[in-house]
Amino acid sequence: MLIKTHANGFDHPVPSEITPQGIYRSRRELIKLMAAGTAGAALASWAGREALAQTPQKPGKLAALPGGKSAVAGALTMEKITDYKDASSYNNFYEFGTDKADPARNAHTLVTKPWSVAVEGLVKNPKTFTLEELLKLSPQEERIYRLRCVEGWSMVIPWVGYSLSELIKKVEPLGNAKYVEFITQADPKTMPFVGSRVLDWPYVEALRLDEAMHPLALLTFGMYGEVLPNQNGAPVRMVLPWKYGFKSGKSIVKIRFTDKQPRTAWNKSAAQEYGFYSNVNPSVDHPRWSQATERRIGEDGLFAKKRKTLMFNGYEAQVGQLYAGMDLKKDF
Numbered sequence: 001m002l003i004k005t006h007a008n009g010f011d012h013p014v015p016s017e018i019t020p021q022g023i024y025r026s027r028r029e030l031i032k033l034m035a036a037g038t039a040g041a042a043l044a045s046w047a048g049r050e051a052l053a054q055t056p057q058k059p060g061k062l063a064a065l066p067g068g069k070s071a072v073a074g075a076l077t078m079e080k081i082t083d084y085k086d087a088s089s090y091n092n093f094y095e096f097g098t099d100k101a102d103p104a105r106n107a108h109t110l111v112t113k114p115w116s117v118a119v120e121g122l123v124k125n126p127k128t129f130t131l132e133e134l135l136k137l138s139p140q141e142e143r144i145y146r147l148r149c150v151e152g153w154s155m156v157i158p159w160v161g162y163s164l165s166e167l168i169k170k171v172e173p174l175g176n177a178k179y180v181e182f183i184t185q186a187d188p189k190t191m192p193f194v195g196s197r198v199l200d201w202p203y204v205e206a207l208r209l210d211e212a213m214h215p216l217a218l219l220t221f222g223m224y225g226e227v228l229p230n231q232n233g234a235p236v237r238m239v240l241p242w243k244y245g246f247k248s249g250k251s252i253v254k255i256r257f258t259d260k261q262p263r264t265a266w267n268k269s270a271a272q273e274y275g276f277y278s279n280v281n282p283s284v285d286h287p288r289w290s291q292a293t294e295r296r297i298g299e300d301g302l303f304a305k306k307r308k309t310l311m312f313n314g315y316e317a318q319v320g321q322l323y324a325g326m327d328l329k330k331d332f
């Protein structure tokens, strides 16, 4: 079954049919035709046109990691997928340099095998998981999420992983666990900027436990049907689509459950600029710039009009309840 309409929008082809890039571009065309009411006729020629579709920038270099369909609300978007080339060459990963092009240039030195993630702190079953164990813990799903950087750019990426809640359920947090801390690898031998004074290493991020349990919080192993390239946080990272990008820690080696709100790397370096929650919120400006609009990487030209940033990055229907009764200007 190639396509069917769905309350969420559009269902994916089954994983075996995924050709990264090519399929996405054609999928967009089909969506347009469906909107125009001409899908029936289009379907007949779908397969043929698909075969003819050009396949530029097909990742194709890394191990395949296809994801199955996701039933999580908000897991799909109709927006155009960012080109793989842009998503893997315009990055923030300060362990490899502060320029957007640095991670793609430098992250080849990251050693991702063997890899393990220690899950510890206030849990009934602490355990160090090998990457292989983590990959098998729950079925991989593909989720097309927007990720919006606090610097004002955004991308739309088909991530592959499963809800972090699957892992959390396995380790069983204790009653006094209130927060989850994510700690990145910090190895000066393989990460050239660990040791620089840009941040206090390791890179640490954290969530409230109920945020971490939200089905949209994705423990992420791949993108575009392949394992993550190093510069995007291989071999395992978080993707939190309703929060600014910096909340989504990369190359995670430790997940710790705590009773007190952890200090995070960005909060330590500039508390007035980077609050703990960091939910995408167009009405709360970064002290040095507005957060009301964003530039979609690869889509909008340099002089094109920026698009309006949406509350919770467009995921308000899914996550708004988590913050009911909170003053989001105070808890930014």
Ligand SMILES: Nc1nc2c(c(=O)[nH]1)N[C@H]1C(S)=C(S)[C@@H](COP(=O)(O)O)O[C@H]1N2
Binding pocket: 087, 090, 091, 092, 093, 094, 095, 147, 148, 149, 150, 184, 203, 231, 232, 233, 244, 245, 246, 247, 248, 249, 250, 251
């Ligand atoms: N370990 C680590 N994780 C990190 C960062 C970082 O510098 N180090 N940068 C964050 C920021 S600011 C953003 S916007 C996203 C970018 O993810 P991407 O490069 O895959 O788009 O990663 C986040 N995770």
Ligand SMILES: [Mo]
Binding pocket: 092, 148, 149, 150, 151, 244, 245, 246
């Ligand atoms: Mo960011």
